[in-house]
Amino acid sequence: MTQTIEDNARYDPVDGRAPLILGGHDFKSLTEAVARPLESKTPPGWWVVFGISLSLLTVFGISIGWLFWEGTGIWGLNNPVGWGFAIVNFVFWVGIGHAGTLISAILFLFRQKWRTSINRSAEAMTIFAVMCALTFPGIHIGRPWVAYWMFPLPNQMGTWPNFRSPLLWDVFAVSVYGGVSFLFWYVGMIPDLATIRDRAPTKLRRMIYGLFALGWRGSMRHWQHYEKMYLLLAAMATPLVLSVHSIVSMDFAVSQLPGWHTTIFPPYFVAGAVFSGFAMVMTLMLITRSVFQMKHIVTTRHLDNMSKIMLVTGSIVGYAYAIEFFMAWFSGNPYERFVFLNRALGPYAWAYWIMVTCNVVSPQLFWFRKCRTSVPILFVLSIVVNIGMWFERYVIVVTSLHRDFLPSSWGYYVPSFWDISTLIGSFGLFFTMFCLFVRFLPTVATAEVKTVLPEADPHFPGDERVIERSDLAPDGGIS
Amino acid sequence: MAFLSPQLPSTEEYGVLGEFDSPRSLYRACSQVRDAGYSRWDAHTPFPIHGLERAMGLRDSRLAWLVLALGLGGAASAMVLQWWISVHAYPLVISGKPFYSWQAFEPETFEIGILGGALGAVFGMMAFNKLPMWYHPLFASKRFQRVTDDGFFISIEAWDPKFDVEGCQKFLREIGATHVEVVLR
CATH class of the missing domain: 3.30.70 (Alpha-Beta Plaits)
Structure with a gap:
């Protein structure tokens, strides 16, 4: 048996820093801790959350059904605001997904070991968020049965898409992003699916998990290709995730509308996306770790690190809000100046100030260590941030459209009942998927978390380091 | 099988x-x-x-070459597809811009390149293993x-x-x- 480490803080390269995994875990107990939620009886709390989510999903289904039956007239859209909730929700959900890829790909490239406790659920969150996001362009086009026109497919009319349009870039960016995220998530899960397969008490369970584990047998020769693949996927997902929200922002930035037509949009959107995504990871992890008793795997140190990233990205977003105002003044363009004064002081000022309060003011609490480590404060703040980020997209879309160049065509957009029910319903889709995920799939990347334990190092405990002939690699280097 | x-x-x-x-x-x-x-x-x-892998004397995985080939292949085919559609199959005049506006074709080229590389990485890993x-x-x-x-x-x-x-x-x-x-x- 492997050595049990009572306190692995001793082996942390930084003196006195809290260890990543608490509770004196060894390899076996880590497997147990992660597999328990899948193998034990469903906790009552899960049924409550699942029931609520499923009800909301029904609301989503009814809203979409009524939309298909009646048409987009059931929404509050009209001239001049032709883009309303559907686009706001689309951008909001795509943004949520970005934190998952950031955690799984960018933090992997930076060798941030703390990501291993949260990367699996963050990746799952990405996929479910992209599913919600893709629904909205799918349903808002008015005639959803011809949605395939968005793709370059030969058709009876002999028409093809216009590749110079950012809206088409968006179709490609988000579809590829969804596909690559799914691959990344699934292949990352193969070794853990094999773990569940090998522990399965019944034959049926063994067959189902075994089917998706592809016959993984932990071979080192396999691990070698596998790790190379993981590194390459991370290296490709990193520019991909930055490109996706940049392209989403170009849906706006390439137009001529004041308030949209600005070069700051791509970095500003990416920072906001990561900000809202981390808030959503925080909300989900706080619930999951308490329902499934995984507080020793997702520790206070993880929450602390996530809060710091939210502080940084939240501050970038606040800076972008300020620069937008500066540029409106500095450009000398009267329309640009009007749009921004109108944003802060016009009929939608309430939305603007909700946005500023939630996104710029509230994350400043993360400067304090007490707030970064207090579960109730983190839970409330993570929800507040997501409300703020939803309003950011609302402000960008609606305030820019409702008063443009010609005062005679100004208007005031009010969402209808069905706008709101579709938004609430999309949360039903998201949380239903997430509930199924935490119940049936390993929520923590067990194989990766095990590598964080000090005894996973072949040179542990590291007091003697003798280089023998057998340690020399074929190319003469020291292994 | x-x-x-x-x-x-x-x-x-x-x-x-x-x-x-x-x-x-x-x-x-x-x-x-x-x-x-x-x-x-x-x-x-x-x-x-x-x-x-060093202790076992294994040589480095060659997966990266496959990924590079499929990534470049994906990118090249996306650019060719866009050129063919925009210049030959369905030329549209938009604000007098050239039919072959390669700058505007970059986002899709990039995305499909990434898609090719990612598929190559995953299915290449499965094939090698x-x-x-x-x-x-x-x-x-x-x-x-x-x-x-x-x-x-x-x-x-x-x-x-x-x-x-x-x-x-x-x-x-x-x-x-x-x-x-x-x-x-």
Whole structure:
């Protein structure tokens, strides 16, 4: 048996820093801790959350059904605001997904070991968020049965898409992003699916998990290709995730509308996306770790690190809000100046100030260590941030459209009942998927978390380091 | 389907399986198996142990070349598709811009390049590793189930030229295996 480490803080390269995994875990107990939620009886709390989510999903289904039956007239859209909730929700959900890829790909490239406790659920969150996001362009086009026109497919009319349009870039960016995220998530899960397969008490369970584990047998020769693949996927997902929200922002930035037509949009959107995504990871992890008793795997140190990233990205977003105002003044363009004064002081000022309060003011609490480590404060703040980020997209879309160049065509957009029910319903889709995920799939990347334990190092405990002939690699280097 | 099932040696045994108690002892043992001159053998671990590929004397994975080829191939075909559609199949005049506006075609070119590379990485890994392979003789070993939990194993396969059932068992014990068994094919 492997050595049990009572306190692995001793082996942390930084003196006195809290260890990543608490509770004196060894390899076996880590497997147990992660597999328990899948193998034990469903906790009552899960049924409550699942029931609520499923009800909301029904609301989503009814809203979409009524939309298909009646048409987009059931929404509050009209001239001049032709883009309303559907686009706001689309951008909001795509943004949520970005934190998952950031955690799984960018933090992997930076060798941030703390990501291993949260990367699996963050990746799952990405996929479910992209599913919600893709629904909205799918349903808002008015005639959803011809949605395939968005793709370059030969058709009876002999028409093809216009590749110079950012809206088409968006179709490609988000579809590829969804596909690559799914691959990344699934292949990352193969070794853990094999773990569940090998522990399965019944034959049926063994067959189902075994089917998706592809016959993984932990071979080192396999691990070698596998790790190379993981590194390459991370290296490709990193520019991909930055490109996706940049392209989403170009849906706006390439137009001529004041308030949209600005070069700051791509970095500003990416920072906001990561900000809202981390808030959503925080909300989900706080619930999951308490329902499934995984507080020793997702520790206070993880929450602390996530809060710091939210502080940084939240501050970038606040800076972008300020620069937008500066540029409106500095450009000398009267329309640009009007749009921004109108944003802060016009009929939608309430939305603007909700946005500023939630996104710029509230994350400043993360400067304090007490707030970064207090579960109730983190839970409330993570929800507040997501409300703020939803309003950011609302402000960008609606305030820019409702008063443009010609005062005679100004208007005031009010969402209808069905706008709101579709938004609430999309949360039903998201949380239903997430509930199924935490119940049936390993929520923590067990194989990766095990590598964080000090005894996973072949040179542990590291007091003697003798280089023998057998340690020399074929190319003469020291292994 | 032949490619989904393992190739098996013609002998009665598939090989010899030795269990080790920690990454450290597995690491030592692997370098000794390598130095003893075995060629058809493998280590099995619940998680990747860094440096073990050196101790085993494996050469670096060549997956990156496949990914590069498919990534560039995806990007090139996306650019060609957009050029063909915009210039030949369905030329649209938009604000007098040239039909072949390659700058505007970059986002799709990039995205499809990434898609090609990602598919190449995942399916290339599966092809290099001969996965999926749902049946394997090692799965018959009850102990081997711990390989996805906390077990560390070395298997020496029967078609290794240096293989001999007794000798290999003795050798694995000598280099620190806590348990040794013969796996039938």
